[in-house]
Amino acid sequence: MDVQLRHLRAFVAVVDAGTFTDAAILLGCSQAAVSRSVAALESTLGTRLLERSNNSVKLTQSGARLVTRARRVLDEVARLERIAQEAYSELRLGYAFGALGKHTRHLMKAWAAAYPWLPLVFVHSNTATAGLAEGVADVSVLRRPLVDDRFEVALVGCEARYAAMDTDHPLARRRSVRLDQLARYTVALDPRTGTATPELWPPDARPAIRTVQGVDEWLTVIACGQAVGVTAESTANQNPRPGVAYRHVTDAPHVQVLLAWWKDDPPPYLAALLAMIRSLYGSVPPGDGLPREPVDRAVAATGRRR
Template structure:
């Protein structure tokens, strides 16, 4: 049977009013529209629900049986729809977001502060993990969504670009390349490099840029955290190519960041499972992170 909610609501109105015209007035329909809905309902059920008189209508036995049960069913349905609709208007709850380390340290604090200001009833819980673990958390449903760097193999994910981040050269102030001008990638040739390891979402992009732009360097250390890379540079162990976002806005005492040419950027993206719509709360947090990221560096 192809019975519609509209037909059931029309029948309930007729059962209550005992008249097609009055029923139509109560639910905002014309008398012909009411008659047509009742006829369609009776056709679908294969039973007569109303006996028509010249002025009013009378419920048949089948009509009485339907009317007795229908009132409760429609009331429960209305309450259910109100409850579900309330989820879209909810302003209190917890949203879990995973992000890779450089983003956790230098983008997400601003996002968490903005969320606390704009949506004080939402608690943004951050999981700080290496990129592959972030993607695993998104796929498993452990988190609502993730913030990552140019992921590969994302056919099962929805991906939204929120900002672009430059790669920069990081050295000690007295280094020959720290001359205040943009440094060519090829000029890095021969200098020892201290880089983030391959667990970082940026490492693949840095390796590609070094090869593409003819920089032949020895990688002397591969490390998991930007802070460790910076300490190695301070100690004179080597120079580094790092995402600009890894550098605090106030800079790092004892180190300088120089622009590289040609410009190479990495994409910062938000990801969630393709066939799972984020909850209304998660969608609000998604939009806040997008807004904060767009104001930080080069917009996409």
């Protein structure tokens, strides 16, 4: 059996993009090359992984079992490449939607003053780990739970939720809104990296959902009046957009801001990074349910310059 990485990359790209055409754009190759790679993978494994139609693809039962494992393989390969090719010449902080919002600039300045030899760089990645698993980030800012025993996670702060709507929307005239008011409209959700889910609303009062991929598409459909959105406060600070108004959602639960890193390879000065971000957010509420032990281990592991 000769499973090649390019075959796995093509298969995962088709699943993520939804079509062979969009997968080709994502990979920067031709649609025919993507089709050949997926066909080669299916031939090698002796099973069909995707059901094809004119406008979309659907995972078969075998494909659904394989795709998670394929992601794991690609993640580990990316990590091996990063370890082999890079020393810590910079500390890359991944994020998917809002970075650290209004705290981003303050963290950058404080870090540059304290550790000028190790630049802190924010990198955008619209994946479940905000670039951590993919090897493009050393630490990631997350606002969704991460259930993966390869990573450690620590709480660094909490943020209020904000609604986003086009500036001509009736709710834009209000200073704040409630969830039941938003439920009257179609709500744009990013199921991979967004902080809002249908479970914010009661089962019998959930809004119509429009699925989007990434913050740019989310903002575009909102600015065009095709949907409203619910997000963390950081998005409102980090992503002002002409035609989009943000309003505080008074009855929505706060969003936890998390930092994640590889359990067996914490980056340098992790403890200092955690302390700086926590100081910017203020005290972390007690009883958050997240372990404190990983942070204590990080102090010992990262107390020296590499």
